[in-house]
Amino acid sequence: MYPDYMMKSVEMVEKTRPQRLELARKLGKQVFPPMNEKEREDVLNRFHPDYKKESRRKIRVGVNKGEQLTTEVADLLESYSRVDPAIFDLNKADYDTDVLVIGAGSAGMAAAITAGINGSNVLLATKLRLGDSNSMMAQGGIQAADQKNDSPVLHYLDVMGGGHFDNKPDLVRALVNDGPIAIKWLEDLGVMFDKNEDGSMMVKPGGGTCRSRMHSTRDYTGAGICRVLRDEVYNMPDRIKYLEFTSIIELILDDKGQAVGAIAYHLETKQYSIIKARSIIIATGGFGRLHIRGFETTNHYGATADGLVIAYRAGANLMFMDSVQYHPTGAVFPEQILGFLCTEKIRTMGAQPVNMDGDLFVYPLEPRDVEASAFIRECTERKKGITTPANRVGIWLDSPLVDQINGEGAIQKNLPAMLRQFKRFDIDIVKYPMLVFPTLHYQNGGIEIDEKGESGIPGLYVAGEAVGGIHGRNRLMGNSQLDLIVFGRRSGYWASERAKIGVKVGKLTMQHVYDYEKEVSALNIPKKKIAPIILPDYIPDHVKVKQKTTEYFGTLF
Amino acid sequence: MSEKQKMIKVFIMGEAYEVPEGSTIVMAMEYAGYQLKKGVGCREGFCGACATVYREKGDYKLQGGLACQTVVTDGMTLAQIPFVPAEKPVYDIKKLKPDIDTIKALFPMVFRCVACNTCTKACPQEIKVMDYVQALKRGDVARAANLSFDCIRCGLCALRCPAEIVQYNAATLAQRLYGRYLVKKSPELEERIVEIGEGKYDQELAELEKMPREELSKRYYAREIKLK
Numbered sequence: 001m002y003p004d005y006m007m008k009s010v011e012m013v014e015k016t017r018p019q020r021l022e023l024a025r026k027l028g029k030q031v032f033p034p035m036n037e038k039e040r041e042d043v044l045n046r047f048h049p050d051y052k053k054e055s056r057r058k059i060r061v062g063v064n065k066g067e068q069l070t071t072e073v074a075d076l077l078e079s080y081s082r083v084d085p086a087i088f089d090l091n092k093a094d095y096d097t098d099v100l101v102i103g104a105g106s107a108g109m110a111a112a113i114t115a116g117i118n119g120s121n122v123l124l125a126t127k128l129r130l131g132d133s134n135s136m137m138a139q140g141g142i143q144a145a146d147q148k149n150d151s152p153v154l155h156y157l158d159v160m161g162g163g164h165f166d167n168k169p170d171l172v173r174a175l176v177n178d179g180p181i182a183i184k185w186l187e188d189l190g191v192m193f194d195k196n197e198d199g200s201m202m203v204k205p206g207g208g209t210c211r212s213r214m215h216s217t218r219d220y221t222g223a224g225i226c227r228v229l230r231d232e233v234y235n236m237p238d239r240i241k242y243l244e245f246t247s248i249i250e251l252i253l254d255d256k257g258q259a260v261g262a263i264a265y266h267l268e269t270k271q272y273s274i275i276k277a278r279s280i281i282i283a284t285g286g287f288g289r290l291h292i293r294g295f296e297t298t299n300h301y302g303a304t305a306d307g308l309v310i311a312y313r314a315g316a317n318l319m320f321m322d323s324v325q326y327h328p329t330g331a332v333f334p335e336q337i338l339g340f341l342c343t344e345k346i347r348t349m350g351a352q353p354v355n356m357d358g359d360l361f362v363y364p365l366e367p368r369d370v371e372a373s374a375f376i377r378e379c380t381e382r383k384k385g386i387t388t389p390a391n392r393v394g395i396w397l398d399s400p401l402v403d404q405i406n407g408e409g410a411i412q413k414n415l416p417a418m419l420r421q422f423k424r425f426d427i428d429i430v431k432y433p434m435l436v437f438p439t440l441h442y443q444n445g446g447i448e449i450d451e452k453g454e455s456g457i458p459g460l461y462v463a464g465e466a467v468g469g470i471h472g473r474n475r476l477m478g479n480s481q482l483d484l485i486v487f488g489r490r491s492g493y494w495a496s497e498r499a500k501i502g503v504k505v506g507k508l509t510m511q512h513v514y515d516y517e518k519e520v521s522a523l524n525i526p527k528k529k530i531a532p533i534i535l536p537d538y539i540p541d542h543v544k545v546k547q548k549t550t551e552y553f554g555t556l557f
Numbered sequence: 558m559s560e561k562q563k564m565i566k567v568f569i570m571g572e573a574y575e576v577p578e579g580s581t582i583v584m585a586m587e588y589a590g591y592q593l594k595k596g597v598g599c600r601e602g603f604c605g606a607c608a609t610v611y612r613e614k615g616d617y618k619l620q621g622g623l624a625c626q627t628v629v630t631d632g633m634t635l636a637q638i639p640f641v642p643a644e645k646p647v648y649d650i651k652k653l654k655p656d657i658d659t660i661k662a663l664f665p666m667v668f669r670c671v672a673c674n675t676c677t678k679a680c681p682q683e684i685k686v687m688d689y690v691q692a693l694k695r696g697d698v699a700r701a702a703n704l705s706f707d708c709i710r711c712g713l714c715a716l717r718c719p720a721e722i723v724q725y726n727a728a729t730l731a732q733r734l735y736g737r738y739l740v741k742k743s744p745e746l747e748e749r750i751v752e753i754g755e756g757k758y759d760q761e762l763a764e765l766e767k768m769p770r771e772e773l774s775k776r777y778y779a780r781e782i783k784l785k
Contacts, residue, residue: 029784037778128598129606137603146746149783152758156765161777169766177762180749190650190733192702192740199741205784212785218706223603227710228736231729235647245594267594300599336581336628340601416707420682421602424626535594543590550592 001426002333006435009356009386013396013433016358021404023360024350029205031352034363040370047373047380049293049326049438050473056322061519062312069321072290076305077312079531080517082249083272085510088263090252093276097123097241098499099492100262100277102248102307105133106222106481107464108283109229110488115281115496116239123275124233124240125264127247127302127534131230134285134300134465135484138222139343139417140206141214142481144179147203150211152176159479162208162367163444163472166320171470174451175479175486182485183215191228192217194414204348206477207328208367214478219343219417221481247306247534250513251280251314251460254506259314259460261508267534278503279459279495282307283488286443286465289536292324295440296339306532307466311447313516316455319468320445325475328353328371330439332394334425339439342397343418344368344477346434350405352398354433355384361395369474372438379437386435394437399429442480444473453491459498461491565631582609582624582635595639600625605711608681611635621679621713641712643723648730655734657696664727667693669720676714676724682707686714686724693727701728702735 002010023031035043045051056068061078069077099115101108104126112124126132145155155176160167183201187193194202194216204214217224233240245267252261252274261276284307288299297303312318329342347353347364353371355361355378362374378395379385385393399418403410411419411430422429446468453461464484471479520529539547562577567585574589583597598606607624614632624637646663653659660667667690676686689704705728714724752758765773 030782034782037774128594132598132604132606137599137601146743146749148745152753153761153765154780156762157773157777157780160765160773165770165773165777173762173766177753177758180746180753184746184750187742187746188737190736192706192732192736195740195743197741200743200745203785209784210780210782220603220707223709224706227729228733231733232650234645235649237647298601300604301593301597335579336584337601417603420707421626424602425628535592537592538584538587539590539592540588543588547590 002432003389006386006388009396010432012356012358013354013398016354017398017401020352020360020398021401024401024405029365030363032360032363035366035370043373043377044369047376048369049295050323055293060523062516063315064318064321070292070324072292073287073305073321076290076531076533077309078520078523078525079309079529080520080527081313081513082530085250085513088272088274090261090274090508090510092274093261094273095123095275097121097275097277099123099279099281099495100125100275101281101283102262103133103283103285103464104130104242105283105285105464105484106135106226106229107484107488108281109226109233110485111281111283111463111492111495112240113229113232113236114489114492116236118493118496120239120496120499122240123277124242125246125248125275126242126244127267127306129244130233130242131226132300132302133226134288134303135222136226137298137300137341138481139219139341140345140348141204141216141221141478142183142225143206143209143213143476143478144183144215144482145176145211145213146180146183146201147211147213150213152179154210155179155213158209158476159471162476163474166472168319168469170451171449174490175470175483178486179482182482182489185489186225186228186485189228189232191225194218204345205365206348207344207365207371208476214345214348216345219345219415225481247532248310249532250510251310252508252510253314253457253512254508256506258458258503258505260503260505278499279461281453281461281463281491281495282311282447282466283462283464284308284466288440292440295326296330297440298327298330298339298341299440301535304533304536305443306534308446309531311455311460311462314457314460314512316457316460317448318445319448320473321468323444323473324440325368325442325444326372326438327441328368328375328438329397329436331434332392332437333388333435335390336425337421340421341439341441342434342436343415346397346399346402346415346418349402349410349414351401354396354398356386357384367474367476375438388435392437394435396433397436398433400431400433403430442475444471444475449487451490452494453487454494459503461495463487463491565629567629568634570636571634576629580629582622582627582629583607585629586624596624596637602626603709605709606639608638608711608713609635610638621681621717623681623711626681638712638716641715643712643715643726645723645726650733650737653734655698655738659734660693660696660727663730664693664723666720666722667727670694670722671720673719675717675719679713679717681711681713682709684708689728689731690722690724693731698731698734699739701731705731
């Protein structure tokens with residue numbers, strides 16, 4: 001439970017709650033005026049972590065050389081390969097497949113299933129287990145314009161506006177156009193969408209949406225989808241082989257510049273193997289575990305941007321890698337759940353963000369970057385945050401309103417994961433508000449693709465969070481779950497088609513790695529700076545210093 | 558975690574370590590120096606990778622929990638179970654019927670349930686596991702799907718089951734059967750897919766795609782917000 005001094009602030013929240021409930025009953029979601037263009041710009045410029053000078057720096061190597069990238073990303077990319085490629089005989093392949101899929105979250109598994117159905121043999125490699133991914137952890141929902149008062153056109157406008165109009169238009173069109181088709185594909189596979197009795201979808205709004213188009217499976221939406229895809233992968237043993245605890249640490253090109261293979265590393269047995277493939281799909285997810293700007297993260301243990309590193313080394317272009325999504329509502333109390341996601345669905349169901357005095361200070365459903373910046377402003381400039389015993393600051397997300405607005409039991413029914421998460425640590429969110437602050441959530445940018453999912457490197461496709469361009473510099477809630485499926489399926493199909501048509505493979509080479517390392521070495525970067533890092537390191541310093549013979553050179557294993 | 562924090566003793570696979578009070582099992586293991594590859598996943602209670610059995614000081618009972626969600630106590634002895642070698646039948650969801658015969662064919666062991674409730678007690682998600690197994694025995698796929706919905710497949714139920722049932726795999730089947738066959742289809746969704754197939758939105762989307770930024774921005778801020 002909250003300590004007494006915090007309960008004093010909770011009492012203030014309780015005091016203002018009846019008026020705020022009245023407001024919600026009268027005005028619906030618009031309990032506070034949404035910001036106009038100027039106000040958005042101002043709050044972003046002054047409070048969003050991306051807009052701080054030290055958040056970005058010029059990358060000095062590779063395709064995007066000279067461009068401003070998120071500092072931690074530039075640091076990660078200016079690195080050496082974990083092995084000297086010369087030790088491999090590329091002609092001796094351990095695996096030969098039509099399509100290699102790297103990463104087994106929802107995008108990778110949707111791609112593998114689609115390629116398999118299209119008749120290709122698929123090898124699915126993941127550094128942890130099938131389904132271990134950010135996809136599995138998504139809570140709130142998946143967008144698709146399937147309601148009568150909605151259309152793909154309105155969805156298009158929302159996506160573009162949320163991304164500040166920087167998004168790649170062709171990718172956005174593909175996203176919104178395929179949205180309803182993706183939902184149907186999932187339902188036919190057996191995803192249990194929340195529905196009304198007549199079979200219509202139970203939809204909610206999301207931050208920055210002009211219509212209610214958020215589909216959900218309670219607040220386990222990511223899991224509700226991802227576990228079905230995983231089960232389907234298990235059910236296709238004739239088409240899909242999978243390798244778990246297998247990290248892809250480098251791509252192999254041929255002398256015509258096509259992506260034709262990869263080098264795999266097994267985390268337990270420490271064996272390297274060579275994979276030959278006609279097409280390759282990178283679906284390795286994002287970078288939350290880089291803890292950019294020191295932020296806590298909602299992300300999976302494996303979110304270390306490995307795919308970004310190997311694709312960049314091979315010459316793929318990156319887009320919007322200067323932008324980071326901080327989810328407005330990460331848990332701040334208690335310490336054990338620090339940074340954990342408190343789904344946006346809590347706000348879409350009526351919970352309001354309020355300050356230490358119990359006052360509303362922002363429209364609850366601004367796009368995420370705007371909402372997060374408003375929270376930071378409340379805690380810093382306006383000093384209206386609540387400080388925890390561990391000296392962290394947050395604002396209240398007044399969750400008890402959810403039951404008051406939607407009827408008793410609404411939280412239990414629609415937000416079971418959230419209820420359980422806080423109950424484990426002795427906080428009943430039906431009765432008490434949750435303390436939240438922005439947390440590192442999503443990699444807005446990534447590898448540039450076309451609408452087939454193909455990158456600038458022939459034969460190299462990308463799907464999911466590793467893609468850049470779909471969301472511009474800010475993604476809206478529920479559009480990631482959608483893009484996983486839309487571009488998972490697109491890349492799976494086109495990668496499979498490429499393999500079917502037949503690829504004339506030239507001489508296999510790792511020259512791109514040598515060339516890249518030459519650039520890195522010219523900067524006098526120490527040799528122990530290695531990527532991909534595979535997993536983050538949480539061993540405390542006083543132990544680390546005694547681990548004299550661990551192979552720790554920036555990667556754990 | 559601050560260094561002034563009170564330390565407690567935990568036994569990781571029998572070995573004693575001093576770790577900060579208030580740590581979860583994952584935090585405690587990392588504090589002790591374990592670089593986890595298995596037995597760790599999302600770290601937020603959604604993926605089921607970190608099933609752990611433990612015994613508290615002075616207690617004879619073996620308990621199960623998720624390492625990322627369970628706080629260590631002084632004197633706790635623990636071991637992780639990162640993998641359960643359970644059987645998973647292969648099936649084509651398109652060819653199944655959502656009835657008791659499907660359950661009989663794919664999960665015959667379900668009918669061996671002796672209703673001992675050990676599975677329910679073992680579940681870290683507080684799911685009524687035995688109840689959904691009973692529902693499956695009656696062929697009530699809908700009830701089984703809904704009762705088992707919050708399952709994250711950590712495997713603790715199957716490990717404790719004296720009847721050797723793999724509850725979580727049966728749950729996944731029930732959920733898929735329910736989602737595909739037993740819920741009414743959404744008429745709006747079907748209609749929209751037809752419209753998209755007919756190219757109803759193609760022209761407008763093509764126009765938006767080419768629209769200059771300022772004009773697009775104007776249209777965006779002028780759009781009417783209609784939320785349920």
